[in-house]
Amino acid sequence: MRHGRNCQSSDPRDKVYAFLGLADPSYAVAVDYSTASTVNAVLTGVAAAIVRVEKRLDILAIAMDDKGIYPTRDHLLTWVPNWSRPENPNSEYKQFLRGIQFPMKDKVCRASKDRDPIFSFHADRNGNPNRILKIAAIYVDTLGRIVEDSNLRPWRRFASGSDLVISTVSVARPGDEVWVLLGADEPFVLTKPSARDDVYIILGHAMLWEPETKSEDRQRGIKPSPILDGALVDALDRGELSTRMISIG
Structure with missing residues (x-):
């Protein structure tokens, strides 16, 4: 998903669908180009699949970086990353994290240690x-x-x-x-x-x-x-x- 978000695509849903052949079948993400399958619906389904399979909530940090420091207008749920947008290595949110001295890179935050989510x-x-x-x-x-x-x-x-x-x-x-x-x-x-x-x-x-x-x-x-x-x-x-x-x- 991190690779796909930086690719060109006329249909943002293809940033998901193009890589399904490389993914483990257990993610169970189905290709659906119907009008009911909006970009936000696809991104939400993928985020839920990742949590179910990986049994981690690492996507929350990505979702916050995508949302930024002000309320978002993309209408995505706050736990869902917006992988339809390219990644910004110097985003305003990363600058915010540096400003509050949040542990990054060499210093690691492990607030929930290795506990699996319930x-x-x-x-x-x-x-x-x-x-x-x-x-x-x-x-x-x-x-x-x-x-x-x-x-x-x-x-x-x-x-x-x-x-x-x-x-x-x-x-x-x-x-x-x-x-x-x-x-x-x-x-x-x-x-x-x-x-x-x-x-x-x-x-x-x-x-x-x-x-x-x-x-x-x-x-x-x-x-x-x-x-x-x-x-x-x-x-x-x-x-x-x-x-x-x-x-x-």
Whole structure:
């Protein structure tokens, strides 16, 4: 999919269909050029197939990069990558991740360690299949007051109910929640479009900081939270925490 997205195609669906002969049959993606098989429907079906077969949620990071730091207008679900567009190695979202000092390249984030996701797919309220991803997740914290913000940067920093300081996208608001989704390496900030909604949408990555106590780092004041290295999964294994099944659209 990463290769195909950078290819030329008069029909964006061919960026999927052209490579099905190279894919394992277990993905079970069928060629369908009917009018009901829209580009978004194809991309959603492929994303669901990848999660089912790979049993990982690595596609979430790709989906965030495709969506960018502002609300998307492509009408794709927030967990679905937009592989119909070419990849941008210097996207605004990658710049955002560097700005909040999120672990990339040499430093690796492993918030859910090697835990397999516990998931299922469900139709939306209109009966469209595979639209809602229901996934086991660990609640981290809720965004509190804004402690750092600037119109010059596409991110802001929040205090929380605990000692965490959370850096995330500038569209996030107090009351949004941070979760570790089993099967995904990174913590994400999730929100609900309205108080009546029971389905979350993903806003973006969350960089988690906590107070630094080591004398050599006093000038900085904060350090990356052990949650980024899987501390919550360790607590889950010790029986100190539990997961919740949440729905993401």
